[in-house]
Amino acid sequence: MADTDQTRTTPALPVPDVLPLLSRGRHRRPRSGACFMEMASYLAGERWSDHPACTSPVLAALARSVNDRTSDQGRSRLGLLVPRVIGLVGDDPRLEARLALRCAATALPLVAEDRQRVMAVAVLSSQQQLAALGAPADGELAETAAAALAGAPHAVAWARGFTTTMPPSSRRDRHRGAEHVAASAAVGIGLACLPGGQVEVDAVLHDLLATAIADVEAWTGRRPGARGPVDAAAWEQACRLTTAGR
Numbered sequence: 001m002a003d004t005d006q007t008r009t010t011p012a013l014p015v016p017d018v019l020p021l022l023s024r025g026r027h028r029r030p031r032s033g034a035c036f037m038e039m040a041s042y043l044a045g046e047r048w049s050d051h052p053a054c055t056s057p058v059l060a061a062l063a064r065s066v067n068d069r070t071s072d073q074g075r076s077r078l079g080l081l082v083p084r085v086i087g088l089v090g091d092d093p094r095l096e097a098r099l100a101l102r103c104a105a106t107a108l109p110l111v112a113e114d115r116q117r118v119m120a121v122a123v124l125s126s127q128q129q130l131a132a133l134g135a136p137a138d139g140e141l142a143e144t145a146a147a148a149l150a151g152a153p154h155a156v157a158w159a160r161g162f163t164t165t166m167p168p169s170s171r172r173d174r175h176r177g178a179e180h181v182a183a184s185a186a187v188g189i190g191l192a193c194l195p196g197g198q199v200e201v202d203a204v205l206h207d208l209l210a211t212a213i214a215d216v217e218a219w220t221g222r223r224p225g226a227r228g229p230v231d232a233a234a235w236e237q238a239c240r241l242t243t244a245g246r
Contacts, residue, residue, distance in 0.1 A: 028092035062182035069190025074202030096178040101126035103185035108148040111188035120159035122181040
């Protein structure tokens with residue numbers, strides 16, 4: 001775990017009186033709506049952007065993709081997670097590899113066959129990166145990855161052959177690769193044919209983002225369950241008002 005201490009109490013940011021509506025895609029201004037990360041920039045007091053400085057780039061890539069692949073009906077649940085990503089910053093390569101592993105391992109058992117090879121490569125390469133960095137995945141994350149690999153033997157066999165021929169990558173390439181894996185995993189889940197239909201897709205996407213946020217909170221030392229620098233009760237009330245009638 002990183003040594004960063006984010007357990008100190010900080011004053012809560014005020015919740016704006018008027019909030020933009022969470023919706024798909026990028027938006028030029030709050031009046032036309034907001035994606036997940038634009039909402040985070042708005043709350044954090046940053047310049048309006050879907051790439052704000054207040055959140056880890058890999059986590060932000062996942063959040064943008066989850067936002068766009070979630071239905072209008074399911075997206076309101078994502079709103080409650082927005083304050084938690086504010087302040088979750090850092091470019092530790094170990095954390096980025098763990099996030100990529102989390103996303104790929106979640107997606108591998110669910111995505112269509114033509115996407116499984118990509119996710120299998122992502123799982124194996126993330127595991128290799130973590131081992132090389134002296135921080136192999138352990139506990140629940142390691143179990144999730146092992147189960148995902150066991151459930152897709154054909155994709156894994158192909159991926160093992162592919163990864164043995166992969167040339168060493170630069171730090172910049174690994175960073176970009178982690179962002180791509182996070183976004184692609186959400187896209188694959190969003191297109192998956194799950195038994196529960198779109199309702200189940202929405203639930204899986206929400207839970208993936210929530211789990212990834214919890215992973216970063218644990219890594220950075222943020223107090224478990226902390227919602228970020230926004231008053232939780234005020235934010236929940238604002239989300240209810242904003243999404244009423246959808």
